[in-house]
Amino acid sequence: MIRQTLVPLLTALAFLPAPRLAAQAPADLAAERAAFTDWLVHSPVSPYAAVSAAPLDPAGVGLELGDRTARIVERNGAAWLEGAGAPRVLPRNRPALVGTTTVLVTGEPPRSRVMLFGAGRRAVAPAYYPYDPALVFSGTLVAPTAPGSERVLTPDGVEVEATVAGTVTVPLGGGTTLRVLRLPDPGSEESSLEIYFRDGTSGTGSYPAGRFVTLAPIAGGRYRLDFNRSRNPFCAYNAAYPCPAPWRGNTIAVPVAAGERYESHP
Amino acid sequence: MILPALLLALVSPPASPAGNWRAVLDLAGGELRFSLNVRPAGRVLRGSICNGRSCTPLSGIRVAGDTVVLEMADYAATITSVLRGDSLTGIYHNVGNRGPRTIPFRASRGRWRIEPASADLLGSWDATFVTDGRSSPRVLLFSNDSSGFIGAMMSNTGDYGRFWGRAEADSFRLAHFDGSFVYMLTGRLDGDTLRGIFHAGLRTQTAFTAVRTTGRPHLRSPTEMTSADTSAPFRFAFPGLDGRTVANTDLRFRGKVVLLDVFGTWCPTCHEASPMLVDLYRRYHGRGLEIVGLAYEVTGDTAVDAPLVRRFLVTHRVPYPLLLAGTSDVASAAATLPQLQGFTSFPTSIFLGRDGRVRLVYAGFLGAATGAQHDRQVAEFRATIERLLAEPPR
Numbered sequence: 168m169i170r171q172t173l174v175p176l177l178t179a180l181a182f183l184p185a186p187r188l189a190a191q192a193p194a195d196l197a198a199e200r201a202a203f204t205d206w207l208v209h210s211p212v213s214p215y216a217a218v219s220a221a222p223l224d225p226a227g228v229g230l231e232l233g234d235r236t237a238r239i240v241e242r243n244g245a246a247w248l249e250g251a252g253a254p255r256v257l258p259r260n261r262p263a264l265v266g267t268t269t270v271l272v273t274g275e276p277p278r279s280r281v282m283l284f285g286a287g288r289r290a291v292a293p294a295y296y297p298y299d300p301a302l303v304f305s306g307t308l309v310a311p312t313a314p315g316s317e318r319v320l321t322p323d324g325v326e327v328e329a330t331v332a333g334t335v336t337v338p339l340g341g342g343t344t345l346r347v348l349r350l351p352d353p354g355s356e357e358s359s360l361e362i363y364f365r366d367g368t369s370g371t372g373s374y375p376a377g378r379f380v381t382l383a384p385i386a387g388g389r390y391r392l393d394f395n396r397s398r399n400p401f402c403a404y405n406a407a408y409p410c411p412a413p414w415r416g417n418t419i420a421v422p423v424a425a426g427e428r429y430e431s432h433p
Numbered sequence: 434m435i436l437p438a439l440l441l442a443l444v445s446p447p448a449s450p451a452g453n454w455r456a457v458l459d460l461a462g463g464e465l466r467f468s469l470n471v472r473p474a475g476r477v478l479r480g481s482i483c484n485g486r487s488c489t490p491l492s493g494i495r496v497a498g499d500t501v502v503l504e505m506a507d508y509a510a511t512i513t514s515v516l517r518g519d520s521l522t523g524i525y526h527n528v529g530n531r532g533p534r535t536i537p538f539r540a541s542r543g544r545w546r547i548e549p550a551s552a553d554l555l556g557s558w559d560a561t562f563v564t565d566g567r568s569s570p571r572v573l574l575f576s577n578d579s580s581g582f583i584g585a586m587m588s589n590t591g592d593y594g595r596f597w598g599r600a601e602a603d604s605f606r607l608a609h610f611d612g613s614f615v616y617m618l619t620g621r622l623d624g625d626t627l628r629g630i631f632h633a634g635l636r637t638q639t640a641f642t643a644v645r646t647t648g649r650p651h652l653r654s655p656t657e658m659t660s661a662d663t664s665a666p667f668r669f670a671f672p673g674l675d676g677r678t679v680a681n682t683d684l685r686f687r688g689k690v691v692l693l694d695v696f697g698t699w700c701p702t703c704h705e706a707s708p709m710l711v712d713l714y715r716r717y718h719g720r721g722l723e724i725v726g727l728a729y730e731v732t733g734d735t736a737v738d739a740p741l742v743r744r745f746l747v748t749h750r751v752p753y754p755l756l757l758a759g760t761s762d763v764a765s766a767a768a769t770l771p772q773l774q775g776f777t778s779f780p781t782s783i784f785l786g787r788d789g790r791v792r793l794v795y796a797g798f799l800g801a802a803t804g805a806q807h808d809r810q811v812a813e814f815r816a817t818i819e820r821l822l823a824e825p826p827r
Contacts, residue, residue, distance in 0.1 A: 195537050198524050202533040212530055245768030248733075255733055256768055258760035260530060263732045271530060276764075314566030323531050330565040349565055352529075354762065356616070356633035358564075384461045384638045401531075 192298040196395065200295070207404070208290040211269045212262050212282075214404040215290040220324070223272065223279035230283070232266045239270070239281050246272040246279060260353050273325045275353075280325065288405065294428040295395075296372075302394040302425040305385060308333045308347060308360070319363075320411035321350055322379050323401045332360050335382065335392060339366075340420035347382055348414075362392070363400075363414045367422030374403045374429040377413045397426025448516050450494070450501045451478060456540040458525055458610060462632040465608040465617045466598065469503070469540055482612060485580035485597030487802065489611045489701070505612030507698055507741070509731075512538050527613070536615065536635045549577040550600030558627055559651040560586075560643035570651050573618070573627070573643055574803055575605075582607065583802065584618065586631075589653045590778035591702055591797025592806075605629075611701045655810075658796035659781060662772040666789030669693065669770065671727060671756035674739055674746070679725065679756055681789060686723055688826040690818060691785040694726045695770070697761045698741045700779045706798040707749040709811055713818065714753050720822050721787075726751065727758035729766050729779065784817055787826050793817055 192200070207213050221228045227240035230251075237250035239257065246257045248265060257263050262271045262284070269284035315331040329348040336344045345362045352358055360382035369375055378397040382390045402410035454469040471480040471494060478494040480503065492506035501521060503512040514523030521540040526533045558573040574585040584596035584607045593616055598607035603622040610616070620629020620641075627643040661667065670680035681691075694710055696703035714724045728745075730738035735757060742755050759765040767776045773783075773794065782795040795814070799806045 198537070199535055202524065202526055202535045206528065206533045210528065243768040243771065244764040247768070256759045256765040258731060258733055259762045259764060261731055261761065262530070263760070264734050264737070273530065311566075321531070330567070332565050356614075356631075357637040359636060381636065383636050386463075 192295075192395065196298070196393075199396075200293070204292045207292070211264075212271055212284055213290055214323070214401040214408060215288050216269070216284040216286075217405050217407040218283050218285045220280060220282045220407045220409070223274075223276075223281050228281045230265060230268065230270070232268075237265065239272070241276055241279055244276050246281070273323070274327075278326045282407070291404075293399070294430060296424045296426060296428055298395050299425045302423060304335075304337055304392045304394075305389050306335060306392075307388065308335055308382065308390050317348070319348060319350075319414070320400075320409060322398070322411070324409040324411070327351055327353075329361075332382075335362070335390065337392065337419070339423065343419045345417050345419075346414055360390070362417060363411055364397075364417040364419060364423075365413050366419040368424055372422075372424070372428055373397075373426070374399045376400065376402070376410050377417070378426060380426065394423050394425040397423070399427050399429060403429055448499065448518075449473075449478075450496065450516055450521065452542055453544050454521065454540040455543050455545050456482070456521075456538070458615060459537040459539070460615070460617060460632050460634075461636045462617065462619060462630060462638055463606070465610060465615065465632070466545060466606075467608060467610045468545060482610060483597075484595050484609050484611070485583050486578065487595035487597070491612075508611075508613035510612050514538060514540070525615075534634065545581075546599075547579075547581040548599035548601070550575060550582040550605060551602075553603070553622055554582075554600055554605055554627075557646035558643035559646050560627070560641045562631060562639050562641045564639050571631075571641070571643075572646065572651055574806070575607075576804065585800070585802035585804070585806075586616075586618065587652060587799060587803060587806065589655075589658060589797075591655075591780075592799050592803050594701055594705070594800060595802035613699070613701060655796045655799075656793060658777050659773055659775045659794040661774065661783070661791035661794055663790045663792075665772075667693075667772055667783065667785050667791050669725070669727065669756075669758075671758045671769075672735075673754050673756050674743055679754055681785075686789070688787050689721050689723045690717075690787055690821040691789070692722065692724045692818070693783040693785065694724060695729065695758075695766055695776075695779060695781040695783065696726055697729045697731075697779050698745045699731055699761055702798050702800060703780045704745075704749070705800040706780050707745070707751065709798075709814070710753075711749060711751060713814060716815075717818050717822065718752075722818055722822065724753040726753065726755040727770075728755055729759045729761045730757065731761050733760040733765075782814070784821060786821050787824055792821060 223241050227238040230237045240247050247254050248257050257272050259272050262269045271282040274280045310333045311331045316328050319329050329350050332347040332349045334344050347360050349358050350361050362380050363377050365377040380397040385391045402408040450471045456467050456469040458465040468483040480491040480494050481488040491503050493504040495502040499516045501514050501516050510527035512525045514521040519542040523538050524535045525538045526535040555575050560571040560573050562569050572587045582600045586593045594609045596607035596609045606619045608617040615634050617632040620627050631639045673679050728742045759769045778797045780798050784793040786792045799810045801807050
C-alpha cells in the first residue's frame, strides 16, 4: 500500500507574507470560536449547565420536581416521562423542559442516556494556543481495505456506531498515521470525519484524554486537517460527561501546540 | 469638506437591506447559491429565501445599525450579517446539542443569472450514493423552468425539496437551502453516467454515480415502507390545541374515511404537503372524509409546541384538527402509534376506511419539485379516497 502523507498547506502557499499576519486565525475560525463561546455561555444544554448524566436503564431515571418525583423510562424504543401529568414521550437528541429542568435524551436504545441541565457552573471561555499555520495540512484520505464500524463516544460522550473512514498521515513525529472515523449526526444527512488524537501536549497544556479534530473536504477529493481547530471533548468542561477513551494508535509523538488548550477549573 | 460629509452622515437614513440579493453559503465543497428577497411591509421588513421559484418565508428580519439578522424560527436558525454598501457578510447558524452549526454567508445586491442546462442533463436518473463502502439509492430529476436549471432528489422516504442552480457544458451545481436543510448536488456528465457529490451541511460529502432511469423500480414504493395492524380499528387519542382530547372513537369519525397526517412544524416537506391536504379536505369532506393532523414537535412541551402548531394552522389555513401527538423523532411516533410497524418518515399519511381500520400507509411526500411524480402521488391520494368513500358504511 502506498502511504500518502498530508503536506503542510503552506508548502503550496509559500508566497504568504509575514509570519505576524499569517499567525492570525482566519476569519471563519474566529467566527466559529466566537459562536461556540456564545453557545457555551448561553445555551440551556451548554456542558457547563449539565448537572447529571445517567444511562437510561430498565429502572429508569428519577427526576425531582419540587414535592414529587417523576421518572423517565424507556419503552418501545422511546423515552417516556411519567409522573409529571399525562405520560409523554420525550424528544431524542433535542432538549425538553420538564419543570425547571432541561432534559436531553441521547444515544439509541439500549444505550440511551439522560442528561439533566440546570443551574450548572459558570461557563468559562475556551482558551486556545496561538494560531499556527504550519499545523494546517492537506492531502488524501486512504480508504480502509474493507468497510467496518466500531462503537465510540462522540465529543459529548454519546455512544454511536461510527464507520471506519480510513487513515491520514501527517509529517509530525517522523510521520504519524491517524485513524479517521465518520461520526453520524442522528436524524440528519450530515456526519463528520473525526480524528481523536493525543500528542505531546496531552496533560501538559491540552486535555489529557485527547482532542477531536475534524477532517474537512477541500477541492479535488482532498482534505484539510487543521490542528488549530482541535477541540476538547465535553468532559473537559464538566465531569458529568463520560470521556471518550483515546482511540487506538492515534498518538502523535511530538507536541501539537494548536487548537484548544485545557486548564482545570475548581 | 468634512462638515458636509458629517452632516450627510447625520441626516442619511441607515442603509436598508430591502431588495433582491444573490446569496451564498460557503460550504467546504464550494458555494451554495440561493436568492434572498427583502421588502418593506409597513414599518417592518419581510423576506424569503428562494431556490428558483420555490421560496420559504423568513419569520422575521431585525436591523440594528449595520447588523441584519434574518430569522427562521421554525428551524431555530438565523443568519447574522453586516450590511456594507451593497454586500452582506456573516454566518448562518442553528443550534445543536454539540454546539452551534455555523456556515459562512455572503450576499450581493441583484438577481442570479438564469443558466439552464442542456438536454443531455435533463430527465430522470437512478443514482447510487456511496459512503464508506455502503450504498443507498436515490432518484434525481433534472429539468429547466423559467428560473433556470432545477432538480429534485428522491429517496425511499420522500424528496429533499426543490433544487435550483446552473449548468455549464457537462457540469452542474444544484442547491437546496430552506433555512434548515443545506443540500447541494455537484457533478458532471461522463459519457452516459453522472458522477458527482452530494453535499449536506458544511462538510458532509457523499459521492454518487447515476445512470438514466431504466423503468425498473430503483426505490421502494412509499406504500411498502410502513405497515399496520389491520385486525382492529386504528387507535389515536391526543390533545388538540384547545386541550381537549380527540380520539378515533369520537362520534365525528364514525363511518367516515379518515386520513391521518403524521407531521411536524419543523419539517419543510410537511409544510409543502399541507396545501394538498387542505385541498383534499375541501374536495371530499362533504362526502365523508375527515383529516386529522398528528403533530410531532420539537420539545414535547405544550407551552412551546402549541404556538408552533397554531402558527402552522394559520399559515396553511388548515380547516381540520391538529393534535399534539408527541415529539419529533421516529421512535416517538412509533411509540405513540403502536399499531404501525416500520415508521420511517415525516410526513406519513395513514388512510383509514369507514370501519376505522388502516387501508394504506404512505411514507413521505413528493413535493412539486418532483413534477410528474408529485402529480402521480396527488392522483393516488385522490383515487384512494374516492375508493374508500365508495365503500359502504359499516
